[in-house]
Amino acid sequence: MRRRRAYFPFSQDQIDSDMIAPHALARLAEAPGALDVYDCPRGMDARLAAAVAAQRGGLVVFVAPDAGALVAFEAALQFFAPDLPRAQFPAWDCMPYDRVSPSPEVASRRCAALAWLDALAPTTPAVLIIAAGALMQRTLPRIMLASGALGVRAGQELSPERFRTFLETNGYAKTGAVREPGDYAFRGGLIDLFPPGAANPVRLDLFGDQVEEIRDFDPETQRSIGQRAFLDLAPVSEALITPQTQQNFRRRFLEAFGGEAGQDPMLDGVKAGVRRQGVEHLLHCFYDELATLADYLPPQTVFLLDPLARAAMADRWAQAQDSFRTRKEANPGARIGAVDRLYLDAAAIDALLSRFALRALHAEPPQSGQPGLSLQARRGRDFGPERAAGGAVFDHLAGHVETLAARDRRVVVAAWTEGSRERLGHVLADHGMENFAPIPDWPSFAAGGAQRGVAILPLEQGFEAADLAVISEQDILGDRLARPRKRRNSARMIAEAAALSVGDLVVHIDHGIARYDGLKTLDVQGAPHDCLELGYSGGDKLFLPVENVELISRFGGEGEDSQLDRLGGTAWQTRKARARRKLRDLAVELIKIAAERALKTAPRIDGGEGAFEEFCAAFPYDETEDQLGAIADVLEDLGAGRPMDRLICGDVGFGKTEVALRAAFIVAMTGRQVAVVAPTTLLSRQHYKTFSTRFHGWPMKVRQLSRLVAAKDASLTREGLKSGDIDVVIGTHALLAKTIGFRDLGLLIIDEEQHFGVTHKERLKQLR
Numbered sequence: 031m032r033r034r035r036a037y038f039p040f041s042q043d044q045i046d047s048d049m050i051a052p053h054a055l056a057r058l059a060e061a062p063g064a065l066d067v068y069d070c071p072r073g074m075d076a077r078l079a080a081a082v083a084a085q086r087g088g089l090v091v092f093v094a095p096d097a098g099a100l101v102a103f104e105a106a107l108q109f110f111a112p113d114l115p116r117a118q119f120p121a122w123d124c125m126p127y128d129r130v131s132p133s134p135e136v137a138s139r140r141c142a143a144l145a146w147l148d149a150l151a152p153t154t155p156a157v158l159i160i161a162a163g164a165l166m167q168r169t170l171p172r173i174m175l176a177s178g179a180l181g182v183r184a185g186q187e188l189s190p191e192r193f194r195t196f197l198e199t200n201g202y203a204k205t206g207a208v209r210e211p212g213d214y215a216f217r218g219g220l221i222d223l224f225p226p227g228a229a230n231p232v233r234l235d236l237f238g239d240q241v242e243e244i245r246d247f248d249p250e251t252q253r254s255i256g257q258r259a260f261l262d263l264a265p266v267s268e269a270l271i272t273p274q275t276q277q278n279f280r281r282r283f284l285e286a287f288g289g290e291a292g293q294d295p296m297l298d299g300v301k302a303g304v305r306r307q308g309v310e311h312l313l314h315c316f317y318d319e320l321a322t323l324a325d326y327l328p329p330q331t332v333f334l335l336d337p338l339a340r341a342a343m344a345d346r347w348a349q350a351q352d353s354f355r356t357r358k359e360a361n362p363g364a365r366i367g368a369v370d371r372l373y374l375d376a377a378a379i380d381a382l383l384s385r386f387a388l389r390a391l392h393a394e395p396p397q398s399g400q401p402g403l404s405l406q407a408r409r410g411r412d413f414g415p416e417r418a419a420g421g422a423v424f425d426h427l428a429g430h431v432e433t434l435a436a437r438d439r440r441v442v443v444a445a446w447t448e449g450s451r452e453r454l455g456h457v458l459a460d461h462g463m464e465n466f467a468p469i470p471d472w473p474s475f476a477a478g479g480a481q482r483g484v485a486i487l488p489l490e491q492g493f494e495a496a497d498l499a500v501i502s503e504q505d506i507l508g509d510r511l512a513r514p515r516k517r518r519n520s521a522r523m524i525a526e527a528a529a530l531s532v533g534d535l536v537v538h539i540d541h542g543i544a545r546y547d548g549l550k551t552l553d554v555q556g557a558p559h560d561c562l563e564l565g566y567s568g569g570d571k572l573f574l575p576v577e578n579v580e581l582i583s584r585f586g587g588e589g590e591d592s593q594l595d596r597l598g599g600t601a602w603q604t605r606k607a608r609a610r611r612k613l614r615d616l617a618v619e620l621i622k623i624a625a626e627r628a629l630k631t632a633p634r635i636d637g638g639e640g641a642f643e644e645f646c647a648a649f650p651y652d653e654t655e656d657q658l659g660a661i662a663d664v665l666e667d668l669g670a671g672r673p674m675d676r677l678i679c680g681d682v683g684f685g686k687t688e689v690a691l692r693a694a695f696i697v698a699m700t701g702r703q704v705a706v707v708a709p710t711t712l713l714s715r716q717h718y719k720t721f722s723t724r725f726h727g728w729p730m731k732v733r734q735l736s737r738l739v740a741a742k743d744a745s746l747t748r749e750g751l752k753s754g755d756i757d758v759v760i761g762t763h764a765l766l767a768k769t770i771g772f773r774d775l776g777l778l779i780i781d782e783e784q785h786f787g788v789t790h791k792e793r794l795k796q797l798r
Contacts, residue, residue: 121163142227201267206560410492542595542602702776
């Protein structure tokens with residue numbers, strides 16, 4: 031079944047036209063050939079793409095220099111035109127001529143984008159966002175993509191075996207549990223698969239050869255979350271293995287590399303219908319002629335070229351040539367195709383772009399006499415000088431906002447995340463800018479009467495246009511540092527069977543210590559099922575389905591001396607019962623200590639929202655969920671009116687110091703003192719640098735005390751602690767000396783307490 035033509039509900043009246051004069055917009059959208067567009071900074075490019083797509087009534091292709099710019103452009107497009115159809119076409123996320131394939135996610139997204147283009151009606155306003163490397167890269171012919179399309183509807187007949195063949199031919203990978211794009215699994219009358227471009231995997235419920243239901247399901251819980259009437263499928267790999275492509279591969283492979291290549295593992299894999307790692311780098315052997323992205327585009331397509339896109343393509347070409355040369359030098363017999371078999375050079379790119387309307391974007395204004403068109407936009411103000419001077423950045427921001435308002439410009443403050451948007455809203459209100467309300471997108475903001483708002487729009491720099499000024503969070507607070515979020519699962523929990531090696535000891539929650547003997551495929555009710563084989567004492571075996579892998583964890587003891595439990599024996603249950611009793615006794619003792627502590631009182635310390643929110647906004651990362659939870663617990667302790675004795679645990683780099691910084695800030699702002707004790711001078715010095723940097727510009731004194739501090743400075747620090755002149759002190763065990771006194775110590779922070787000796791720990795107890 032061929033894919034249907036897609037028509038998307040989008041019209042020109044959903045795009046604002048105030049950003050550019052009508053005659054200029056018409057020229058941008060309709061003029062043939064190439065045109066230079068000036069005064070178009072980042073952020074404005076997404077607004078321009080949406081306007082051109084609506085004006086022209088067709089496809090706009092934006093070429094980003096790299097994956098980061100691609101993601102940022104899509105986020106901006108989502109803000110300025112949330113209903114505009116769009117797709118992403120990334121480049122491979124592996125090096126040219128690497129021995130590994132592109133990741134399943136990237137391969138799936140590329141195929142999904144090609145299928146989206148194949149189904150797109152030529153007059154539908156839409157935007158395709160591509161990386162520069164993706165424009166250079168050749169891909170599978172359009173006719174082959176169409177041959178791999180299939181539509182499935184509830185109620186239709188579907189042969190499971192023929193469907194299995196279809197999935198394997200089109201690049202789907204058989205797994206025990208479907209979790210990533212391109213996975214599939216047969217489980218009796220259920221077929222799970224993760225189609226390209228889908229937000230969630232899909233489950234087909236069959237009765238015999240009839241599709242009874244089609245449901246989306248959560249890949250983590252494997253539970254159904256919605257029902258659908260039909261499913262459109264496309265390939266998830268550009269290297270399709272069909273009888274024809276197998277013949278093509280053998281013939282072209284031998285022609286290119288000679289008869290001695292007949293025993294090559296890659297050739298044997300394709301012959302057996304197996305995609306070996308890296309086979310995509312021989313894509314030219316699968317088909318008589320590879321396609322380019324241009325072969326999938328309507329003739330009236332408009333290209334928007336990022337200012338750095340051509341340089342990025344030149345770098346990618348040089349990288350491909352260097353990789354080819356390196357592989358050949360290391361192994362002259364390496365069976366890899368010439369660079370131009372997989373990639374387009376600069377001349378070929380120019381020839382491709384000449385077939386379409388091209389708009390080369392420039393952030394700067396044109397030089398005198400340069401032809402082109404100006405959007406009359408520019409980069410927004412950066413408050414870096416105010417930050418460097420230690421001034422009140424938000425007061426300067428308030429003045430700038432008033433200046434923009436006097437010029438009849440709407441103002442949007444662009445935050446990176448939902449949390450930073452909420453925090454910035456509080457800080458803006460505290461500095462007299464109360465009318466900055468959260469806004470979901472530009473169309474709803476423009477349709478209302480509000481003139482100011484805070485939006486989730488991850489731009490590195492803001493911009494100013496005739497009707498709009500966008501001020502980015504980074505403009506106000508400085509560089510924001512991206513940090514990948516960590517999964518909340520325990521580090522000891524095994525997330526995938528691939529994390530285990532044969533012979534590893536594991537602990538089953540019900541059956542105790544076992545030895546992992548590998549992954550086995552069992553025939554269960556006529557269907558193959560992947561299971562973990564666990565060996566127990568006496569030769570007993572337990573086969574655990576991979577979808578129940580959460581029932582086991584790695585054994586934490588020494589493997590050589592550990593004794594396996596007997597399956598069905600009582601030893602494991604006895605040890606569990608003994609451990610429960612010890613835990614119960616320990617819990618009783620802890621409850622007793624907690625009850626005694628709860629009877630004591632301490633001053634209530636309230637963090638408030640004003641200064642504290644402003645301090646938090648300067649944190650250059652997105653807080654993790656666990657970090658936010660720890661901060662909230664500490665704030666609750668400080669405001670509870672009882673002594674706090676809290677342990678913060680986490681690996682290096684997980685943000686424990688930021689928890690301490692925020693607690694110290696709250697306490698110090700109330701006039702009470704904070705002491706930070708570290709076990710080494712190096713760690714003490716690191717903390718002093720961090721605290722001094724974060725507290726710069728706030729009315730508090732930070733000092734350090736260790737053996738490396740000069741005697742005179744140390745004496746002044748001791749005096750300042752006794753008089754209350756010093757608010758925060760960071761030091762080693764020197765802070766624990768009996769000669770150290772505090773006027774009003776409100777918070778003691780101990781880093782790596784386990785490294786302190788018995789005497790020091792006793793002193794710490796006294797300070798508590």
